[in-house]
Amino acid sequence: MNPHxxxxxxxxxxQLVVYPFxxxxxxxxxxxxxxxxxxxxxxxxxxxxxxxxxxxxxxFPGASAAALVGVSLSLGYFSFCVVxxxxxxAGSRTAGRRDFGQESAxxxxxxxxxxxxxxxxxxxxxxxxxxxxxxLFGSFLGIxxxxxxxxxxxxxxxxxxxxxxxxxxxxxxxDELAAxxxxxxxxxxxxxxxxxxxxxxxATAQITGVLxxxxxxxxxxxxxxxxxxxxxxxxxxxxxxxxxxxxxGLTLAYFxxxxxxxxxxxxxxxxxxxxxxxxxxxxxIGRRTTAAPAIA
Amino acid sequence: MTIVDVDRRDATRPxxxxxxxxxxxxxxxxLGGRTIWSDATLTIEPGEFxxxxxxxxxxxxTLLRVLLxxxxxxxxxxxxxxxxxxxxKPEIGYLPQRHAFDETxxxxxxxxxxxxxxxxxxxxxxxxxxxxxxxxxxAIGLVGASGYARRPIGECSGGEQQRLLIAAALVSxxxxxxxxxxxxxxxxxNQAAVAALLNRIHRAEAMTILLVAHDVNPLLAHVDRVVxxxxxxILSGPPEQVITSETLSALYASHVxxxxxxxxxxxxxxxxxxxxxHSDRHAxx
Numbered sequence: 001m002n003p004h005x006x007x008x009x010x011x012x013x014x015q016l017v018v019y020p021f022x023x024x025x026x027x028x029x030x031x032x033x034x035x036x037x038x039x040x041x042x043x044x045x046x047x048x049x050x051x052x053x054x055x056x057x058x059x060f061p062g063a064s065a066a067a068l069v070g071v072s073l074s075l076g077y078f079s080f081c082v083v084x085x086x087x088x089x090a091g092s093r094t095a096g097r098r099d100f101g102q103e104s105a106x107x108x109x110x111x112x113x114x115x116x117x118x119x120x121x122x123x124x125x126x127x128x129x130x131x132x133x134x135x136l137f138g139s140f141l142g143i144x145x146x147x148x149x150x151x152x153x154x155x156x157x158x159x160x161x162x163x164x165x166x167x168x169x170x171x172x173x174x175d176e177l178a179a180x181x182x183x184x185x186x187x188x189x190x191x192x193x194x195x196x197x198x199x200x201x202x203a204t205a206q207i208t209g210v211l212x213x214x215x216x217x218x219x220x221x222x223x224x225x226x227x228x229x230x231x232x233x234x235x236x237x238x239x240x241x242x243x244x245x246x247x248x249g250l251t252l253a254y255f256x257x258x259x260x261x262x263x264x265x266x267x268x269x270x271x272x273x274x275x276x277x278x279x280x281x282x283x284x285i286g287r288r289t290t291a292a293p294a295i296a
Numbered sequence: 297m298t299i300v301d302v303d304r305r306d307a308t309r310p311x312x313x314x315x316x317x318x319x320x321x322x323x324x325x326x327l328g329g330r331t332i333w334s335d336a337t338l339t340i341e342p343g344e345f346x347x348x349x350x351x352x353x354x355x356x357x358t359l360l361r362v363l364l365x366x367x368x369x370x371x372x373x374x375x376x377x378x379x380x381x382x383x384x385k386p387e388i389g390y391l392p393q394r395h396a397f398d399e400t401x402x403x404x405x406x407x408x409x410x411x412x413x414x415x416x417x418x419x420x421x422x423x424x425x426x427x428x429x430x431x432x433x434x435a436i437g438l439v440g441a442s443g444y445a446r447r448p449i450g451e452c453s454g455g456e457q458q459r460l461l462i463a464a465a466l467v468s469x470x471x472x473x474x475x476x477x478x479x480x481x482x483x484x485x486n487q488a489a490v491a492a493l494l495n496r497i498h499r500a501e502a503m504t505i506l507l508v509a510h511d512v513n514p515l516l517a518h519v520d521r522v523v524x525x526x527x528x529x530i531l532s533g534p535p536e537q538v539i540t541s542e543t544l545s546a547l548y549a550s551h552v553x554x555x556x557x558x559x560x561x562x563x564x565x566x567x568x569x570x571x572x573x574h575s576d577r578h579a580x581x
Binding site (some may be wrong): 045047162163164165166167168170171174175177178179180181182183184225226228229230231232234 | 364366385386388390391392393395400401402403404407408411412414415416417418419420421422423447448449461464465
């Protein structure tokens with residue numbers, strides 16, 4: 001029997017978890033959503049969205065290298081994403097501080113080099129990557145239990161990093177020179193954060209595809225930061241949005257003929273747009289209130 | 297044993313009350329083969345409000361970097377609060393050259409001040425204990441920022457952001473404040489207001505303040521001493537002795553004139569600009 005959306009949550013839930021592959025997809029999606037959204041929150045605040053996008057493209061040389069050498073796809077993804085992160089970290093500082101102009105130039109160069117390498121590996125491999133479309137646009141059909149365990153282990157590692165280094169990382173994001181003068185190891189944190197970003201992106205790309213990493217990495221954080229500047233609330237909303245995007249996306253993809261990548265990206269975009277619009281509205285109302293004559 | 301007069305923050309370290317806040321002896325810095333300044337000898341007493349002046353690229357920020365332990369001397373000695381600059385770091389509140397927060401920085405002013413208190417500690421940026429929250433509120437009150445500290449910092453004006461940054465620098469109760477061009481890119485009323493605010497903090501908290509400035513005029517009424525960095529040398533003394541035609545002409549070895557305007561401002565005419573090759577102003581967007 002083909003699954004169909006009954007709009008009865010209990011029935012739908014039972015339909016969703018009837019196949020093990022779907023349970024794996026839900027578990028992997030949940031894990032990745034939590035990690036990607038938290039990393040993404042810092043990424044948006046640090047203005048490193050371009051770095052995140054470039055690191056997601058590193059999955060392409062990663063996947064083709066893995067096919068060429070004959071190792072697992074995950075290993076290829078993660079190692080290339082981390083190497084790309086290190087390359088960006090190495091080239092993006094001048095005179096002991098972050099240099100935004102140079103950083104984006106280095107990121108662009110890394111991106112071009114990564115794509116060229118991917119194409120080279122593909123030629124050397126000789127065949128075509130069977131799952132090229134999955135690589136680019138994501139799939140939830142083939143997630144194995146091993147993959148879920150790998151994702152969980154990496155997520156725990158990334159979350160531990162934020163538990164330990166979240167506050168000094170935020171300080172160095174907001175005021176790097178002041179943080180450095182207070183003894184925060186800003187250089188080390190920058191490198192470590194890019195490595196975390198590489199890991200998160202490598203994991204996210206396995207679900208959403210290389211091209212649609214935006215859906216879980218950027219959109220939830222960007223949307224939440226539109227709504228509030230309170231740090232705990234902003235982080236909470238970010239994670240909540242990411243979970244909503246992946247759960248709704250997986251459900252719709254399961255019950256319909258269209259791909260997961262389409263759903264998560266569309267939901268993410270709609271969410272961001274809604275937050276953007278409501279912030280503009282809130283600002284307008286706020287301005288009207290403050291513009292009214294104040295009582296001295 | 298001698299009894300020394302110490303203030304409350306010195307209770308555990310009475311030795312510090314007697315020593316100079318900053319001491320340079322025959323100090324020189326060479327960067328990339330160019331001597332920025334040399335033979336600098338300077339003493340700043342605890343509790344002084346000092347303006348560091350001089351043309352662009354003369355090495356004012358380099359002097360701050362030396363005192364923060366971020367730039368080693370080529371020759372000479374430096375001590376901050378009686379120890380090596382690195383060891384004195386926790387006693388110093390530092391305000392880097394201004395970088396404006398734009399609307400994409402979605403944290404609140406109060407969060408920034410909070411990071412000044414505990415940002416260097418490992419852990420998560422979560423709401424802390426009530427003692428910490430009280431201290432943050434106190435610092436925000438001291439700079440008069442209570443009205444807008446809970447707004448996103450990117451939506452605050454330049455002057456408001458500067459007050460919040462000052463609160464972040466002093467929230468950890470440092471013994472000294474180092475400020476790099478805090479008046480830069482503020483309009484004139486805000487320059488005057490921030491200068492007066494720093495003077496108030498200087499007196500109320502018995503704080504040593506070292507401030508790099510482009511223009512001495514907003515500060516003239518407040519500072520005890522000026523340190524003039526120019527032509528590879530460093531001069532220091534009360535403003536009325538240093539900012540004179542004779543002293544500055546001798547420093548630059550060319551004719552420099554200091555004019556007094558009718559409203560009490562000083563105008564320095566004819567001062568040669570230093571070469572710009574190392575200037576790192578505006579490197580941060």
